[in-house]
Structure formats: C-alpha cells, structure tokens
Amino acid sequence: WKDDLVPMDKRPTKPNPAWDICDPHHVGTDEHIRFCRLIGAEPLICINAGDGTPQDAADLVEYCNGGPQTKWGRVRAERGFPEPYNVKLWEIGNELWGDWQIGHCSAEEYARRYRAFHDAMKAADLGLHFIACGHVHDDWNAPLIEQCSDILRSLSVHLLFSNSGPASPEYCHLSHMGYSHVFEDMFRRIHEQGRQKGIDLKIAITEEMSFNLGEAQPNPSTLSEALYYAGVLNSSIRTEGIVELFTHSALINHGGGLAKTRGVVFAHPVYYARQQLQQLAGGRPVAFRASGPFADVPEWMEAWAGPQPKRFPLIDAMPVRQGDALHIVLLNRAPEGRREVAIRLEGGRFAAEGELFQLRGASFLARNELVHPERVVPERRRFEVPSKGPITLSLDPASLSVLTLRDRATER
Structure with a gap:
C-alpha cells in the first residue's frame, strides 16, 4: 500500500x-x-x-x-x-x-x-x-x-x-x-x-x-x-x-x-x-410457517454442512419487517416447473395495493451478454392485496420475487 x-x-x-x-x-x-x-x-x-x-x-x-x-x-x-x-x-x-x-x-x-x-x-x-x-x-x-x-x-x-x-x-x-x-x-x-x-x-x-x-x-x-x-x-x-x-x-x-x-x-x-x-x-425477520415440496441436496460435502445429508425446500421464503413495510422474499429454486403459492397473513392492516419485484429468465442458465445486455432484467408491477383470503402468486422456475406490503394509513 x-x-x-x-x-x-x-x-x-x-x-x-x-x-x-x-x-x-x-x-x-x-x-x-x-x-x-x-x-x-x-x-x-x-x-x-x-x-x-x-x-x-x-x-x-x-x-x-x-x-x-x-x-x-x-x-x-x-x-x-x-x-x-x-x-x-x-x-x-x-x-x-x-x-x-x-x-x-x-x-x-x-x-x-x-x-x-x-x-x-x-x-x-x-x-x-x-x-x-x-x-x-x-x-x-x-x-x-x-x-x-x-x-x-x-x-x-x-x-x-x-x-x-x-x-x-x-x-x-x-x-x-x-x-x-x-x-x-x-x-x-x-x-x-x-x-x-x-x-x-x-x-x-x-x-x-x-x-x-x-x-x-x-x-x-x-x-x-x-x-x-x-x-x-x-x-x-x-x-x-x-x-x-x-x-x-x-x-x-x-x-x-x-x-x-x-x-x-x-x-x-x-x-x-x-x-x-x-x-x-x-x-427484522418475521416468523412464518411454510409447507411445500422438498428436494435432496445432490452433492454432499460433510465439511460444509455436517455429516448427515439433508433436504431443502424448493420454495424458499423470508419475510422481513422494515419500517412501515413487510417485504416477503420468495425463491422458486426448481430448475423447471411453475409453482403456485398462497400467502396467508396473520395480523397487520395493509394498503390495498402492493409492489412486486421479479427476476426471471428462460432458464436458470439465462444470462446477459454484450449482444443481449438486458435478457434478464427486473420486472416491477403493482398488485391488488385481497381484503380477505390469501395472496396468490405464480412463481416461474428459477425465479426471485419480492412482495412489498405497506401498512394502511391510520384513519383519523
């Protein structure tokens, strides 16, 4: 230096x-x-x-x-x-x-x-x-x-x-x-x-x-x-x-x-x-319960993850509370096959519209390059948050989604 x-x-x-x-x-x-x-x-x-x-x-x-x-x-x-x-x-x-x-x-x-x-x-x-x-x-x-x-x-x-x-x-x-x-x-x-x-x-x-x-x-x-x-x-x-x-x-x-x-x-x-x-x-992470399909880890290295092979969820979720927003990170890890998810919220009062970020491509091998620099780019849109029942979403294979729900403004 x-x-x-x-x-x-x-x-x-x-x-x-x-x-x-x-x-x-x-x-x-x-x-x-x-x-x-x-x-x-x-x-x-x-x-x-x-x-x-x-x-x-x-x-x-x-x-x-x-x-x-x-x-x-x-x-x-x-x-x-x-x-x-x-x-x-x-x-x-x-x-x-x-x-x-x-x-x-x-x-x-x-x-x-x-x-x-x-x-x-x-x-x-x-x-x-x-x-x-x-x-x-x-x-x-x-x-x-x-x-x-x-x-x-x-x-x-x-x-x-x-x-x-x-x-x-x-x-x-x-x-x-x-x-x-x-x-x-x-x-x-x-x-x-x-x-x-x-x-x-x-x-x-x-x-x-x-x-x-x-x-x-x-x-x-x-x-x-x-x-x-x-x-x-x-x-x-x-x-x-x-x-x-x-x-x-x-x-x-x-x-x-x-x-x-x-x-x-x-x-x-x-x-x-x-x-x-x-x-x-x-x-701050938010507690959640999840159910869905699991898969075996194909290649197991004991030094990395312990002596006993484990299974992992093909749909991964992580809700995080930040200020007036609840962000729900969703991964569809499966290399093929769309997955339908239903999200049920316990507690909270959220605005009628939410925000959705999605990163997806033709396959898990999709990439950007010189002649196709925007083959994989984020998509953002707003969606309607149902007043009753679950939020439903269809996840493309090998995709990352983030749902953002905002607290409903306090009524005066």
Whole structure:
C-alpha cells in the first residue's frame, strides 16, 4: 500500500504473486475509499497477514484513521485528504489456510499472528472492528477460538462453492440451491464453537459466489447465481444476528456483478438481486410457517454442512419487517416447473395495493451478454392485496420475487 502514495503515473508495476499477474497499482487506499464513498458502501480492508508485518498493518490503520498530527495521518493530509477516513472494518489475513496464499500457515500459527496483528492495529486505533480469517472447517477455527477468546469477536467465511466433476447443469444448480439453504446449520455450528468458550462469535461472509466457471454450467453470470446469493442471504437472516456481514464476490469482471466488454457495461442477474435485497438492511425477520415440496441436496460435502445429508425446500421464503413495510422474499429454486403459492397473513392492516419485484429468465442458465445486455432484467408491477383470503402468486422456475406490503394509513 505504501507504493501507492505517489501520483498514479509514478506507481510501480509489480508482479502479484498470489494471482500470477502484474499489478499496475491503479487502485490504492485513497481510490478504494473514494469508490466506497461514491457508492455508499462501508469500507472493509483486508490486511496482509501472510508476508506482511504487524507494524505495517498498524501504519495502514494510522494512514486511514490517524489525525494530521500523526506520522501517517500527516502523509494522508499532504496527499490532499486532511480528514481521517475512519475505516472501522479490518480483516486480518485472507484464506491463510490455503496453500495458494502467500504466507499460508497452520491454524496454530495463524492464532499467533492474529493476536500480534490485532494488538499492533488496536494500539493505532482503539475503535476498530476486527474480523479473523475463519474457515468452514472446525479444526482451523478451534486453535483461534482457544487461544484468542479474549480478543476474538468475528470470523470470516468464504462460500465459493463449485461442482468440479462433469455433472449436468441441473445437478450443479440444485447443489448450489441446497447448500445455500443448509449453510444456516454451518453458521450455527461455528457460532456454537465460540459459545462454548464464552464468545458471542459473529460470522462475516466476505466472499460468496458459485465457483463454476464453465459456460455450460451455472456460473456467476447466470440467473442461478442470483438465486444462490438470495438463498445464502435468507439463511443468514434466519440466524438472527449470527451473520453480521455479507459481501458477494465481486464488483466487475470477476464473479457476478457488472461486466465491461468492448467499452459496454452491463449487469449480471445477481447484480439486480443485490440491488433489491440490500434494501432489507436494518429490517427484522418475521416468523412464518411454510409447507411445500422438498428436494435432496445432490452433492454432499460433510465439511460444509455436517455429516448427515439433508433436504431443502424448493420454495424458499423470508419475510422481513422494515419500517412501515413487510417485504416477503420468495425463491422458486426448481430448475423447471411453475409453482403456485398462497400467502396467508396473520395480523397487520395493509394498503390495498402492493409492489412486486421479479427476476426471471428462460432458464436458470439465462444470462446477459454484450449482444443481449438486458435478457434478464427486473420486472416491477403493482398488485391488488385481497381484503380477505390469501395472496396468490405464480412463481416461474428459477425465479426471485419480492412482495412489498405497506401498512394502511391510520384513519383519523
């Protein structure tokens, strides 16, 4: 990061050993913060705990958050940014359990590094929120929880799920759908590890996407990715606060999100799902009962979801109360076949008209591309809320729907 503290045209281009590419350093700390401010996002910085040092991490904290009287705060101010950035979210290390990472290490070694980096960074700013490098495997998390229970509050997990075998597209799609549902059990299992040591351990999902890259299978550019994202979000909401942060991968030209090809920018379906569902932030989950068809998770990995294979609902629902509105998220995960749903509300007085958001396509493999940039786009319409009886809705296969009901205005 210190290489970026010069004008962009003077920054060195260096090899990036983690990705085996060259890094032109076009996006440094200042550019990252400016981008976050422009889009209204909270900055999160993952520091180098592989071959970096605690002192270098503390210097970065001071550069971001220190006043102009501090050494690195003064450097920031001299670069034209006198006000501290006040970055609060800091992740210590990225996937250091993986041998593809520079400086990967054992679980015991990471626990030692976490304490060293935590203490150095906290000395630079007492108000930081730390996220430790966690894993879906309990044996990685165990030494960290055991040795750092006094300073541990949040663990990162990366939900990059793929089907590596020559499976059918339907098999891959249903595997993704099943895992997005049973991840709730994994979140609760990790939380329980912390609870046994007296920690109210939170989970930060700092990377998430389906990791199939083949064009013939569900991948981050397809409609299936939007349903995978929405399913993981529903499972996160159902943990009632165990999952405190959720970031999909990624922003542009890597994973789902925006794509830029030949100067044309277009959105993948998951981008629209993220834009719609982020509006639920700050809401509260509402209790509900549901019945409907279930399916088996085709591909079962014990480390991800426990020893016993489970079934998952093809229709997923998650009602969220936010202010004067009730939002009901509905997923039809089935790769084919429309499903009729009936929603019966207990309590509440709602306006005569509701709002309906739907994201659907010709199939779960539907995607946008350069010559068809709007093949999958949201549809929005208003609908009549019946004064008596259920709300009925027909859900297309592989579709995301969000119903929004507004409270009826109080009669004077």
